[in-house]
Amino acid sequence: MECNGCEFRAELYYDKESQVWARREDDGTLTVGMTDISQSIAGKILHVRVRRPGTRRPIGKPVATIESGKWAGPVPNVFDCVIELANEDVLEDPNLLNIEPYEAWIARVRPVASLEVALKDMVTGDAAFEMYKARCLRDDIHCERGMR
Amino acid sequence: MAEREAGRQRGNAQWAVIDTGLRDADENMALDHALMAAVADGRLGASFRFLHFRDCALLGHHQSPRQELDLDFCAREGVQVQRRLTGGGAIIFDETQLGWELVCRREALPAGDMSFLAQEICEAAALGLRQLGVDAQFRPRNDIEVEGRKISGTGGIIDGQVVLFQGTVLIDLDIPRMLRILRVPLEKLDAHAIQSVAERVTSLRDLLGRLPSKAEVKEALVEGFRAHFAWDMCETPVPEVLTTYLPEALAIVRDPEWLQLQDRPRSEQALLQAVHRGSGGTLRSELLWDERGKRIRQIAFSGDFFVQPRRAVLDLEAALRNSHIEDLPQIVERWYHETPVDALGLQPSDFVQVVREALPCA
Structure with missing residues (x-):
């Protein structure tokens, strides 16, 4: 599924601005990453830094920061969590976030409360796609993957 | 072109121009945190700040101190080391340079993608520098230059809806000292190294044949932003509200962990x-x-x-x-x-x- 060339995956959970995605894992953790919209807005990503495993990150305190061209910025965090793991492949080659935003996850985190509480402000499925499309159209975002 | 004009006009018209005076690097960097927090909380409007630094080296947000700087030299010479919120490369700062930055909500700036926004801001700064009689231009992807030589480096951060974009103006520059701080070993610090930098970096003193005052440069920059964006920019005292955010911000940047956020060999x-x-x-x-x-x-x-x-x-x-x-x-x-x-x-x-x-x- 896509809008303006921006890929969308219905099985994932998204924040209200469609900036980040989260995937439920069997062990009770969440895998988080940037959406196609976010990587396109950011442009060629040169640096990624993920907070140390074991670090607690409350809502609003970023799990990771990225840098692309002239801009740096935190990857938004919408649930209270503890970082368990950073994706070493992405740390090694941050450009993967541009090439395959839904495969190149950034971190695996464990919500401090239950998964349900963590995901209560995120949207999935058709509702998420409507939100995602609305963002693409509102801000006239066109996606391009694979930029180096 | 019409789209570009429309984008410019969408910006917020009211800007407070503040000058936080000569400060240590940690205070200046803490003020960046404080300004962003105050804008995020809706307690501060669009602000344009001038920065003055005591001798220091500033790392880009994702840089490693060990990789970028001669830390022994910095310690010996009393050169403070700090980390910026913004990305890009390490720079040196002393009293002969001027920093400028704008902090605001995203909607206070022209619409468009991030590279367009960076370009617009750099073009405003270049227009300001041209008031001084130098042919400053935005160079795609990087910085502001005069005839190919860099005179101002820039970078930004966007956190949710809050934007901070900052730059430098090289009013004067001590190239050998810059090279020592940026870890060029003494034995390699020869005429070739200095000449090589001099071909790529310049200063207002170099271009004008005189040392312009900071007041002159400040006025020119404000004029550039005012003219480029049609902003109403008004000089105001440093907002009192920043003092409520400063202690926490200072604690962040003075924590050794802040400097070691990235540490690579x-x-x-x-x-x-x-x-x-x-x-x-x-x-x-x-x-x-x-x-x-x-x-x-x-x-x-x-x-x-x-x-x-x-x-x-x-x-x-x-x-x-x-x-x-x-x-x-x-x-x-x-x-x-x-x-x-x-x-x-x-x-x-x-x-x-x-x-x-x-x-x-x-």
Whole structure:
């Protein structure tokens, strides 16, 4: 599924601005990453830094920061969590976030409360796609993957 | 073009211009945190700040102190080391330079993508510098330059809906000192190294033949932003609200962990060089190589060759900054075909070759 060339995956959970995605894992953790919209807005990503495993990150305190061209910025965090793991492949080659935003996850985190509480402000499925499309159209975002 | 004009006009018209005076690096960096927090909380409106620093080195947000700086030299000489919120490379700052920045909500700035926004802000700053009588221009991807030589570096951060974009103005510059701080060893600090930087960086003193006052430069910059964006910019005292945010912000930047956010060995970022002899002359490359990301962080070409205009080579260096090694041939080809280069026998492949020969296991 896509809008303006921006890929969308219905099985994932998204924040209200469609900036980040989260995937439920069997062990009770969440895998988080940037959406196609976010990587396109950011442009060629040169640096990624993920907070140390074991670090607690409350809502609003970023799990990771990225840098692309002239801009740096935190990857938004919408649930209270503890970082368990950073994706070493992405740390090694941050450009993967541009090439395959839904495969190149950034971190695996464990919500401090239950998964349900963590995901209560995120949207999935058709509702998420409507939100995602609305963002693409509102801000006239066109996606391009694979930029180096 | 009409879209561009419309974008500019969408910006917020009211800006407070503040000058936080001469400060240590940690206070200035803490003020960046404080300004962003105050804007995020809706307790501060769009602000344009001038910054003055005591002797210091500022790392880009994702840089490692060990990789970028001669930390022993900094400690010996009392050069403070701090980390910026914004990205980009390490810079030195002292009382002969002026910092400027804007902090606001996203909607206070023209609509458009992030590269458009950076370009718009840089063009406003360049317009300001032109009021001083120098031909300052925005150079795509990087900074503000005068005839190919950098006079202002810039960078930004966007956190949710809050934007901070900042830049420097080199009013004067002590190149040997800059090189020492940015870890060029004493034995390599020769006339060639100094000349090489002097060909790529300039200062208002250098260009004007006099040292303009900071008041003059400040006025010119404000005029540039006012004219470019049609903003109403009004000088105001430093907002009282910042004092409520400052203690927490100072605690963040004074925590040793802040400086060690990124700590990588020097070996992952080597200074490499090679010499290539082709039919067009002898070409030398010197590059800062990011082994981990397989990227050219910085590069300088020199040697015995003829290229006109001279700034064409500086433009190629700028285009190659932070590029992935796989993109090298395309970038060089694009530069060769898009720039009116007269290179007397020197081919794009010569530039590609001299970079590749410098790399480990070339």
